[in-house]
Amino acid sequence: MNDPALRVHDSILGLLSSADNPTPLVRLNRVVPFRDTQVYAKLEWYNPFGAVKDRVAANLVADGEARLTVQAGQKLVEPTSGNTGMALAMIANAKGYTLTTPLSVEIPLEKRTMLRFFGAEVIELEDALCPAPGAPEGAIAMAMEMAERPGFHMLNQYVNEANPDAHYKTTGPEIWRQTEGTVTHFVAGLGTCGTITGTGRFLKEQRSALKVLGVHPAEGHDIPGVRSLRQLQQTQLFRPAEYDGLAEVQNQAAFELCLRLxxxxxxxxxxxxxxxxAGAFELVPDEPGHVVVVIFPDSAFKYASSVVKYLPGLEPGAAKPAAPRDALLDTMVENVRGNADLTIDVDAAHEQWQVGRPFVLDVRPSDEYQEAHIPSAVSRPIAVLGENYAGLPDDLDAPIFTVCQRGNSSLSGVLFLQSLGYRTVRSITGGMLAWREKGFVTDAE
Ligand SMILES: Cc1ncc(COP(=O)(O)O)c(C=O)c1O
Incomplete structure (x- = not known):
């Protein structure tokens, strides 16, 4: 049996992604600060070994096999920050090769342990988090020295064109097909730069106006897999002339957005x-028609020992931190008031209600709702708003009005619904008092 359409494969390697078997593209709804720009995340941990690097490892090996530099019983050696190593270890197992990987002790313990677990020989070195090619004692120098020994071969993801080619052949075509050619911005974090260089090249060939944007961490960061601007100078595949913009993100900001995601x-x-x-939020303007795809290289599961350093309340026994949504509502409600996009005056609300019957969420206490409410309005008192999401529209683009007595607490209702991902929510200014003063129809219960 082998039927990729039914997700039946005769080997784990059949799961490697391609235009016919893409990793998922998922729209982000709640953390996005845009009104019009649509943002999609490409979830690369759906690759068989858990990261974007599965594509690269598979192509490095296939390319080596085609050139006969990788042959039966081959001993592979590769300095790696983890994900390439894990994928290479598994591909080596599947194909009868071995993998030796010199790496920095700064790499999270989870990754070093899993590499051993997968069968790789791990040589731990006092190197920086991102191995530097010039460092004589570092992981790259040791791998190069080993590669000179008989029977060993180094694939060298830092210079090998098979790295960006993997993305040119798979990631790019997947995104083009999944967005039906509507993608306008492609955003990737920068490590070896295989992802941005290969995917960017493919997508620009389809649409020259498409923007290819790179994001790097600030100097002194602690984010495995990516490189600061200084560290990027050591990476041959970093080709800024082929990109349309770069953004720098602070370490702490990345960890905080990670928690929110x-x-x-x-x-x-x-x-x-x-x-x-976070870089995409800085680099992409908020405009109708913008469709952004951001590469999400791997999942949080390998990073327990990293996140615990930067986010409070995660260590064993810590009290449950306050729900971020509550804090958000408190600080944001004042910004909603007076924002013409988030409020609607009572006449306009009435007119639209007569024509299209938008969903109306009444956030007043039940007794006030029972006395008089807009016909078909759903009652969800503000005090219990966060406890019950049932009955809300399935369509995140559905127009929604929130209403209260005077138009104050309905502002919190707007923020709450926005935090759930609803994009067209407005608070009726003046509330039910204004509605009733105008003599507009109401129901009682
Ligand atoms: C977790 C993680 N994020 C981002 C990247 C960056 O991808 P690339 O090396 O293609 O620039 C990598 C690459 O190692 C990675 O492992």
Whole structure:
């Protein structure tokens, strides 16, 4: 049996992604600060070994096999920050090769342990988090020295064109097909730069106006897999002339957005995904027609020992931190008042209600609702708003009005619904008092 359409494969390697078997593209709804620009995350942990690097490892090996530099019983050696190593270890197992990987002790313990677990020989070195090619004692120098020994071969993801080619052949075509050619901006975090260089090249060949945007962490960062601007100078595949913009993201900002992605979007993204997304928020203007795809390289599961350093309340026994949504509502409600996009005056609301019967959420206490409410309005008192999401529209683009007595607490209702991802929510200015003063129809219960 082998039927990829039914997700039946005769080997784990059949799961490697391609235009016919793409990793998922998921729209982000809650953490996005845009009104018009649409943002999609490409979830690379759906690759068989858990990261974007599965594509690269598979292509490095296939390319080596085609050139006969990788042959039966081959001993592979590769300095790696983890994900390439894990994918290479598994591909080596599947194909009868071995993998030796010199790496920095700064790499999270989870990754070093899993590499051993997968069968790789791990040589731990006192190197920087990102191995530097020039450092004589570092992981790259040791791998190069080993590669000179008989029977060993180094694939060298830092210079090998098979790295960007993997993305040119798979990631790019997947995104083009999944967005039906509507993608306008492609955003990736920068490590070896294989992802941005290969995917960007493919997408620009389809649409020259498409913007290819790179995101890097600030100097001194602690985000595995990506490189600061200084560290990027050591990477041959970093080709800024081929990109349309770069953004720098602070370490702490990346970890905080990572937490929000997990809690608010229920997306298990790791820190480098959040870093790329934070950069996208800076680099992409908010305009109708903009469709952004951001690469999310791997999931949070490998990063327990990283996130615990930067986010309070995660250590064993810590009290449950306050729900970020509550804090958000408190600080944001004043910004909603007077924002013409988030409020609607009572006449306009009435007119639209007569024509299209938008969903109306009444956030007053039940007794006030029972006395008189807009016909078909759903009652959800503000005090219990966060406890019950049932009955809200399925369509996040559905127009929604929130209403209260005077138009104050309905502002919180707008923020709450926005935090759930609803994009067209407005508070009726003046509330039910204004509605009734105008003599507009009401129901009682
Ligand atoms: C977790 C993580 N994020 C981002 C990247 C960056 O991807 P690339 O090396 O293609 O620039 C990597 C690459 O190692 C990674 O492992």
């Amino acid at each position: 997990n809690r608010e979007e229920s997306i298990i993204a790791g820190p480098s995904s959040a870093m790329a997304l």
